[in-house]
Amino acid sequence: MQKEECLKKSIKIGLIGYGTVxxxxxxxxxxxxxxxxxxxxxxxxxxxxxxxxFKKKSEIFTPDPEEVLNDPEIEIFVELIGGIEPAxxxxxxxxxxxxxxVTANKNVISQHFTExxxxxxxxxxxxxxxxSVCAGIPIIAAINEGLxxxxxxxxxxxxxxxxxFILTEMSEKQENFKKAxxxxxxxxxxxxxxSLDIEGIDTASKLAILSSIIFGSHIKPSDIYIKGxxxxxxxxxxxxxxxxxxxxxxxxxxxxxxxxxxxxEVSPVFVKKNHPLASVxxxxxxxxxxxxxAGPLMFYGKGAGSHPAAxxxxxxxxxxxxxxxxSSRTHIPFVELKGKGVKIQDIYEMESGFYLRFTTVDRPGVxxxxxxxxxxYEISISAVLQKEISSHSPVPIIVLTHKAKFGNVLKALExxxxxxxxxxxxxxxxxxxx
Amino acid sequence: MQKEECLKKSIKIGLIGYGTVxxxxxxxxxxxxxxxxxxxxxxxxxxxxxxxxFKKKSEIFTPDPEEVLNDPEIEIFVELIGGIEPAxxxxxxxxxxxxxxVTANKNVISQHFTExxxxxxxxxxxxxxxxSVCAGIPIIAAINEGLxxxxxxxxxxxxxxxxxFILTEMSEKQENFKKAxxxxxxxxxxxxxxSLDIEGIDTASKLAILSSIIFGSHIKPSDIYIKGxxxxxxxxxxxxxxxxxxxxxxxxxxxxxxxxxxxxEVSPVFVKKNHPLASVxxxxxxxxxxxxxAGPLMFYGKGAGSHPAAxxxxxxxxxxxxxxxxSSRTHIPFVELKGKGVKIQDIYEMESGFYLRFTTVDRPGVxxxxxxxxxxYEISISAVLQKEISSHSPVPIIVLTHKAKFGNVLKALExxxxxxxxxxxxxxxxxxxx
Numbered sequence: 002m003q004k005e006e007c008l009k010k011s012i013k014i015g016l017i018g019y020g021t022v023x024x025x026x027x028x029x030x031x032x033x034x035x036x037x038x039x040x041x042x043x044x045x046x047x048x049x050x051x052x053x054x055f056k057k058k059s060e061i062f063t064p065d066p067e068e069v070l071n072d073p074e075i076e077i078f079v080e081l082i083g084g085i086e087p088a089x090x091x092x093x094x095x096x097x098x099x100x101x102x103v104t105a106n107k108n109v110i111s112q113h114f115t116e117x118x119x120x121x122x123x124x125x126x127x128x129x130x131x132x133s134v135c136a137g138i139p140i141i142a143a144i145n146e147g148l149x150x151x152x153x154x155x156x157x158x159x160x161x162x163x164x165x166f167i168l169t170e171m172s173e174k175q176e177n178f179k180k181a182x183x184x185x186x187x188x189x190x191x192x193x194x195x196s197l198d199i200e201g202i203d204t205a206s207k208l209a210i211l212s213s214i215i216f217g218s219h220i221k222p223s224d225i226y227i228k229g230x231x232x233x234x235x236x237x238x239x240x241x242x243x244x245x246x247x248x249x250x251x252x253x254x255x256x257x258x259x260x261x262x263x264x265x266e267v268s269p270v271f272v273k274k275n276h277p278l279a280s281v282x283x284x285x286x287x288x289x290x291x292x293x294x295a296g297p298l299m300f301y302g303k304g305a306g307s308h309p310a311a312x313x314x315x316x317x318x319x320x321x322x323x324x325x326x327x328s329s330r331t332h333i334p335f336v337e338l339k340g341k342g343v344k345i346q347d348i349y350e351m352e353s354g355f356y357l358r359f360t361t362v363d364r365p366g367v368x369x370x371x372x373x374x375x376x377x378y379e380i381s382i383s384a385v386l387q388k389e390i391s392s393h394s395p396v397p398i399i400v401l402t403h404k405a406k407f408g409n410v411l412k413a414l415e416x417x418x419x420x421x422x423x424x425x426x427x428x429x430x431x432x433x434x435x
Numbered sequence: 436m437q438k439e440e441c442l443k444k445s446i447k448i449g450l451i452g453y454g455t456v457x458x459x460x461x462x463x464x465x466x467x468x469x470x471x472x473x474x475x476x477x478x479x480x481x482x483x484x485x486x487x488x489f490k491k492k493s494e495i496f497t498p499d500p501e502e503v504l505n506d507p508e509i510e511i512f513v514e515l516i517g518g519i520e521p522a523x524x525x526x527x528x529x530x531x532x533x534x535x536x537v538t539a540n541k542n543v544i545s546q547h548f549t550e551x552x553x554x555x556x557x558x559x560x561x562x563x564x565x566x567s568v569c570a571g572i573p574i575i576a577a578i579n580e581g582l583x584x585x586x587x588x589x590x591x592x593x594x595x596x597x598x599x600f601i602l603t604e605m606s607e608k609q610e611n612f613k614k615a616x617x618x619x620x621x622x623x624x625x626x627x628x629x630s631l632d633i634e635g636i637d638t639a640s641k642l643a644i645l646s647s648i649i650f651g652s653h654i655k656p657s658d659i660y661i662k663g664x665x666x667x668x669x670x671x672x673x674x675x676x677x678x679x680x681x682x683x684x685x686x687x688x689x690x691x692x693x694x695x696x697x698x699x700e701v702s703p704v705f706v707k708k709n710h711p712l713a714s715v716x717x718x719x720x721x722x723x724x725x726x727x728x729a730g731p732l733m734f735y736g737k738g739a740g741s742h743p744a745a746x747x748x749x750x751x752x753x754x755x756x757x758x759x760x761x762s763s764r765t766h767i768p769f770v771e772l773k774g775k776g777v778k779i780q781d782i783y784e785m786e787s788g789f790y791l792r793f794t795t796v797d798r799p800g801v802x803x804x805x806x807x808x809x810x811x812y813e814i815s816i817s818a819v820l821q822k823e824i825s826s827h828s829p830v831p832i833i834v835l836t837h838k839a840k841f842g843n844v845l846k847a848l849e850x851x852x853x854x855x856x857x858x859x860x861x862x863x864x865x866x867x868x869x
Contacts, residue, residue, distance in 0.1 A: 025728075029584050029728060033584065037583070037584065039771065040583055040771065131581070136729070137582075137726070137728065137729025137730065137732070138729070138732060139576075139577050139580070139581020139582065142573075142576065142577070142580060142581045143573050143576070143577065143581070146573070146576060146580075146750060146753075146754065147565070147573020147576045147577070147747070147750050148571075148573065148746065148750065149471070149474055149749070149750050149753050150463050150467065150471065150745070150746045150749035150750055150753070151746055275714065275716065276714070277711065277714045277715065277735055279714070280709065280710070280711045280713070280714040281711065282709065287733075292571070292746070294459075294463060294571065294742040294743065294745065294746035294749075295570070295571025295572070295736060295737065295742070295743045295746040295747070296571065296736060296737040296740070296742075296743055297736060297737070298571065298572060298734075298735060298736035298737075299721075299733070299734075299735035299736065300732075300733075300734055300735075301711055301732060301733035301734070301735065302729060302730060302731060302732035302733065303729065303730040303731070303732075306730070308728040308729070308730075309728065309729045309730055311584070311728065312582065312584045312585055312726070312728040312729040313581070313729070315583070315584035315728075316580060316581050316582065316583050316584055319580075319583050319584070320580065324761075327758075327761065337473060337474065
């Protein structure tokens with residue numbers, strides 16, 4: 002490379018939000034500025050950092066976001082404050098002023114995908130957000146670039162480290178949910194208010210982003226059926242393991258029957274023990290993809306943390322900076338917005354195997370009563386596990402089903418739960434077909 | 436996107452080599468031309484295909500490679516004939532004529548990395564070769580782009596589907612090597628002459644390419660310590676499993692101690708059962724990476740096959756075509772060649788845990804004799820497994836060691852094998868530290 006020629010130019014970066022990820026980005030720039038500049042073919046300069054908890058650390062820090070936005074030298078605007086506002090306002094303002102934008106903000110991207118991307122397109126600028134899904138795992142680039150010849154027919158992702166850590170603790174140490182959550186908090190894998198994680202909201206934002214990219218159309222978190230892990234009983238994890246399954250909070254996008262629409266689901270689901278997703282333990286994330294040309298693929302790594310997230314932010318910065326340096330004359334958008342909507346199927350139409358745990362009195366004929374009702378709703382049984390329990394206490398009966406319609410399962414369980422021999426609300430989990 | 440404006444231009448592609456992968460590429464173009472053209476912002480046209488087994492299938496086929504190379508309209512040259520010559524000559528000729536090159540050829544890239552990339556640089560053209568390593572898994576793009584903020588400190592890869600299929604068969608069905616190889620051939624996962632696969636040569640080519648990219652310097656297959664799987668006894672797979680390990684043909688690049696140089700190794704290695712690499716079964720491939728910022732990552736998928744490989748070729752074509760459409764004024768090379776060599780450490784200096792299987796007479800004091808020799812070479816024992824065997828036959832004793840120098844282990848085993856109580860050459864495998 003003609004180094005002299007290229008390195009004449011420098012590209013100035015402005016960063017807003019100096020939290021965990023922001024600090025990681027600054028640290029990487031501090032340590033690797035030369036290597037990164039060489040990759041771009043121009044000097045990369047972190048010119049301004051806006052930190053609201055302003056204690057003047059050096060000349061480049063400012064408490065005022067406008068100082069970053071109004072700097073005519075800044076070409077790349079990095080938004081790391083999170084949340085919807087003022088993040089969205091800042092992103093749009095940066096684009097308006099001709100900057101390219103890099104963000105790690107899953108909330109603003111999942112909620113305002115079309116608005117932000119269309120605005121960028123109109124301004125002939127780019128918005129990159131690799132860090133918004135699974136931090137350092139380059140999953141957005143893989144879908145957009147490496148797999149661009151493919152139609153993605155299915156996603157099954159472990160997209161949240163907190164919940165995967167909790168489920169792993171429950172599975173490996175036979176701990177209950179509360180205890181495992183506490184451990185996660187002690188290790189720093191769960192926040193003091195963990196509800197966005199444990200209720201599946203965080204996972205749904207990420208699934209919405211991946212799906213929006215795949216279909217070039219805004220798929221909102223509110224389009225997704227969401228069930229968290231707060232009600233998971235360690236008993237079911239134990240029984241599941243005995244039957245060869247691990248329970249994972251899976252984000253599922255299923256487009257195999259896309260003429261009728263796609264299915265979108267975030268919920269705890271049983272995964273076969275020998276499936277690669279089952280080996281994703283602790284705080285790790287993984288995205289399993291079914292593509293039409295390349296077949297099944299999985300991307301695994303840390304889905305959170307200062308440097309893993311900063312790794313993705315910096316790679317986006319390098320990517321954007323390269324495009325600026327290459328002085329592209331035409332503008333090819335990162336994500337192709339097709340404009341036409343995607344039909345989303347009613348989740349209750351989804352067909353799947355199910356794990357059902359009935360709690361019944363210990364009396365002959367109980368299973369017959371239950372299976373009669375299941376049969377009425379076209380649910381056929383593939384396996385039964387009944388545990389010997391000291392007499393007089395209710396008995397758990399585990400039933401695995403063949404493929405059945407989710408809606409039918411719910412109706413059948415409502416009827417089963419009305420039987421006098423059934424002592425507790427029946428617990429159910431879907432069994433992933435991955 | 437201003438479709439009218441962009442789609443005015445068309446980009447012509449010439450393809451040479453119409454085997455499994457070539458057919459896959461043509462099929463993907465046939466099925467997805469419009470989608471791909473939209474992604475590029477220009478019409479992509481597969482203008483000429485050179486097929487030496489020429490039976491005129493349509494106007495675009497020719498038996499003459501020069502017809503592709505001499506077509507002034509062709510901007511992207513796709514080399515899929517494999518092997519060193521004439522592939523290398525064609526690649527250089529295409530670059531000379533101003534074409535960008537996409538190839539799936541691991542042989543020519545691993546053997547002539549610097550020559551080809553330097554020539555491309557001089558001509559200000561690009562050479563892309565995603566399909567040369569793990570087919571449809573976008574691992575080269577991940578290392579080069581998504582992980583560009585990272586130093587890759589370690590690779591542990593299952594880079595060959597044939598050998599992984601064989602080892603999986605041996606492990607899951609307790610079959611011997613010959614039987615498993617036959618099954619692989621029946622399923623089409625092994626060629627009739629499988630030696631390049633089973634002797635680790637194919638894996639070494641791919642490790643050489645990944646390492647060359649990481650260090651921006653040519654690392655040759657001949658720099659790598661290679662041991663294949665032809666001598667693997669199903670007995671050791673069985674004992675390994677009992678101890679919690681799976682045997683995998685791993686490609687290892689270890690740069691954690693890079694001041695003293697890197698280690699390069701292709702050999703069957705034991706991997707802990709709960710490690711994600713152990714869940715890579717059958718014909719699947721996976722690359723486990725240790726990166727300094729994003730942490731551990733794994734990329735999993737099909738490492739061979741017509742459409743998986745074609746998926747990577749097409750994504751390279753799209754990538755190159757975009758660059759041409761964007762009319763980049765500067766040329767940033769895909770792989771940064773640093774020019775300075777990488778120091779490669781003697782593999783015998785590598786420290787690792789080992790699995791050792793001694794075959795001895797069944798007599799008191801045997802283990803004492805062996806462990807005395809191990810101690811002389813600073814090899815300490817972490818576990819012993821001795822199986823009860825019907826009397827009079829030699830007894831297998833399995834020993835797992837703490838970290839020891841590979842060279843010391845070899846010396847110790849030579850001495851042990853000289854003992855009169857030892858009845859067979861001792862079998863050893865490294866235990867991966869991933």
